[in-house]
Amino acid sequence: MTDEIVVIEGDGIGREVVPAAVDVLESLDLDFEFVAAEAGDATRDATGEALPDETYDLVADADATLFGAAGETAADVILPLREAVDSFVNVRPAKAFPGVDALRPETDVVFLRENTEGVYSGHEDRLSEDLSTLTRVVTSSASRELAEYACDFVKEGRGPAGNPDEGFTIAHKANVMRETDGRFRDEVAAVADERDVEADEELMDAFATKLPLDPGQYGVIVCPNLAGDVLSDLAAGLVGGLGLLPSANVGHDNGLFEPVHGTAPDIAGEGVANPTAAVLSAAMLLEYLGHVEEGQRVRDAVEGVLSDGPRTGDLGGSATTDEVTAAIADRL
């Protein structure tokens, strides 16, 4: 059965790294149909809309989407697209790669970030000249769905290699947000208990202190939406930056896969962007569609190139995007 993959390059280096990732996917000889779609700043400038309905519909109807990056319209593009694929969890691995400069090379964690609610539910009001409010939403149903995913994730050994089947850590701020994060924490812990998975917990502020001090003590971290946003970006800082990190917005029968990095306007258009994060996002897409073995092959090829292949400028080399992509494809 042909899988339909929507491909959205977006802006900046998205236009360079997404084609690279598609090249890698094509070299695998799987039965994929790629459908190009538009979104981002350039699309807004050309059409008046950062995310045209046509793109939204294509993404909603696809089997999976590979997305690059968007500039100042990022939130206008990515938040609705997460909804389009009905994504309930954002999977964000952060690990240091051998041979890549990292503040904390022993970091190897995966964030499972709630992807539908919290402060992202988008209910804001200007109640007076002086005062605005935002309604933060937490439901038991979303918390439990995330927790079920997290339990499967660790039981299937998909957590960091160093921490197989070791349970997860719930990061939250339930000492202040007692009703909302309290609900989140209690529901996630209850599901873990039902599923016989070990779950410990950490206040998100304490976690922000402890992760840089000793990242080796953490494996899978389950958290509300904004906590996951900030804490996973913190982990990115420990492994050397956003440049190499992929992410998956996982839905029930659809998914959106995107590098964590942005449009990198300083180097966009020069053909020297590092395609690693986009290619690793493609590996997550492969695994999501059931091509687990191919996903692993792509990962291995990427890691091989990172450790002794050509390097782009961000890693101190002088190779082009194409050269790195060809080196990855060569190893497949």
Added chain:
Amino acid sequence: MTDEIVVIEGDGIGREVVPAAVDVLESLDLDFEFVAAEAGDATRDATGEALPDETYDLVADADATLFGAAGETAADVILPLREAVDSFVNVRPAKAFPGVDALRPETDVVFLRENTEGVYSGHEDRLSEDLSTLTRVVTSSASRELAEYACDFVKEGRGPAGNPDEGFTIAHKANVMRETDGRFRDEVAAVADERDVEADEELMDAFATKLPLDPGQYGVIVCPNLAGDVLSDLAAGLVGGLGLLPSANVGHDNGLFEPVHGTAPDIAGEGVANPTAAVLSAAMLLEYLGHVEEGQRVRDAVEGVLSDGPRTGDLGGSATTDEVTAAIADRL
């Protein structure tokens, strides 16, 4: 004129480090009257209330309060006490001290955290069996008051030594919380502009990546309440932990000064806790009350002891709390 200082030891090592800080204050021969008050887990166990009304009233009526730490009742104690002193800003310096192991020794930043609203406004509702909400509040008045303080702070050269009068960075999440954090960002930026202070801005997630990668680029950071909580704790991880960091909850004519660390139950009662954070909090109290020169003398004494004096176990030494305190007092 005698200043009345309320002293709340609280729980755990609060009972050891607060007396140490009071010793240091007493050795200065200033006109202080110390009034002891109770709060925390032990108080709750004894009286049924973590924060007795009597303590709240004493704090509200004092010139300043020195607080240690509270255990599981921390939020029940510290949040009302911040209100009692009418605190609109939480000042949190994070710098690495010479001779102390730090992941990023070049870190020297001060967070100015909004201290009254955001998700801390405490409006939570259980709207159904499945769904809870929290109403996050942002006002122009609180944002502007914080911004005025921040402008004075940098203009008076109270920012990190390496960054005199260099303006500040606004850390926020206005790309998602457009109305609330948008209001915060816009108001803070407008005040900076009126006051002729340079203000740049950073999304809080991007800031969490960039701070570990390159802390030297930041000086004073102005942020909403929870952002300040998490990002300042992240900075603590870069300078070696919470152990040495003081903080000030500054109000209009009152203030509450507290080490950032907790009760450290593992070492409580043994007389080996590091008094540095409490003593530095006392230095912030001195400066707040106008004893700027004495505050600086205390700081210098602490730094002297940190670099070549006796050390407690957390810094690899074997000195007791009393020995370190005596060494600090000796240098005054």
